[in-house]
Amino acid sequence: MxxxxxxxxxxxxxxxxxxxxxxxxxxxxxxxxxxxxCTPIAVAGLACRYPGADDPDSYWAQLAAGRDAITEVPPERWDIDTWYDPDPDRPGKMSSRWGGFLRGVDRFDAAHFAITRREAEALDPQHRLLLETSWHALEDAGIAPDSLFGKQLGIFVGLSTNDYGTLLGAGRGAEWIDAYASIGNAQSAAAGRLAYSLGTHGSTLVVDTACSSSLVALHLAIQSLRTGECEVALAAGVNLILSPELTINFSKARMLAADGRCKPFSAGADGYVRAEGCGVVVLRRAAAGVRARALVLG
Structure with missing residues (x-):
């Protein structure tokens, strides 16, 4: 050859x-x-504040006992007798007296997060609740929050309402607006404030897809872990009902059950009842090693 x-x-x-x-x-x-x-994802820790339950253990006990946490609108939110009318067509009125409400939403450990009193007063209580509940969730996962500085922690928050901004501006001129007003009430700032407090560098965003916001936040957190964008992820949802306007709107749309009870899949279903709360889960890739009691998602 x-x-x-x-x-x-x-x-x-x-x-x-x-x-x-x-x-x-x-x-x-x-x-x-x-x-x-399709990497399995583990729930390494969680924390919550729900009507009638300030932590996961008390929430589980409430579910196991079948206790109902729905009440009439408490007077510290608004005077329900002034705003209520059973006729959903009555202008400026709501057709439901009911809801699920948290206690002590005006309380906040501002000093713990190095937030001044003036800034805290302008800060949406939903942001405050998210900060505190996320801290508890990290502790439940066995993670010292102050050990996360510079780490790739993803933060994904479902948040849809901004009643507090409405309350702050009600009946006032523009003089109430200070340096903290806009960022303290911007939905987009809720996740960033948490990331800043922890000093983390991972993906940080707020999701608003209405009722599915927290579920979409969970989906995005799992995706971020599976693609390696972050080592640990927080998925959260938070909601507070602080002013009557949105409830009036939902009444006009015939979305609210007059008796304050949801009746899913029933022929007698006639709407739902609004409620508040904050839930946070700490997620990790299962292969990274988590405690034996962690729940693994497929």
Whole structure:
């Protein structure tokens, strides 16, 4: 065989080997990517504040006992007798007297988060509640919050309402607006404030898809963990009912049950009841190692 032909044959064999190696490498990368897309995610810790329950244990006890936490609108929110009318067409009135409400939403440990009193007064209580509940969730996961500085912690928050901004501006001129007013009531700032407090560098965002906001936040947190964007993720949802306007709107849309009771899948279903709360879960890739009691999501 002439030397030139032999050289060409050897070059062809070498090219085929390189192509085969590339195919194997691509197959390995594809398998890794497909595996990452379904990596099990573990719930390493959680915390919550719900009507009648200030932590997961008391919430579980409430569910197990079948206790109902729905009450009439408390007077510290608004005077229900002034705003209520059973006729949903009555202008400026709400057709439901009911809701699920938290206690002590005006309380906040501002000093713990190095927030001044003046800034705290302008800060939406939903942001305050998120800060405190997230701290408790991290502790429940066995993570010291002050150990997260500079870490890739993802923060995904479901938040839809901004009643507090409405209350702050009600009946006032523009003189109430200070340096803290806008950022203290911007929905987009809730997650960033938490990231700033912890000193983290991961993905940080607020999701508003109405009733599904916290579920979408959970979905995005799981995606972020599976793609390696973050090492640990917080998925949260928070809501407070501080002013009557949105309840009036929902009354006009026939969305609220007059008796304050949801009746899913029932022929007698006639609306739902509004409620408050904050729930936070700490998520990690299961392979990263979590406590034995962690719940693993497929």
């Amino acid at each position: 002439p030397a030139t032909e032999r050289d060409l044959n050897q070059a062809g064999v070498a090219a085929a080997r390189r192509a085969l190696a590339m195919i194997r490498d691509l197959q390995a990368k594809l398998a890794a990517a497909e595996g990452a897309a």
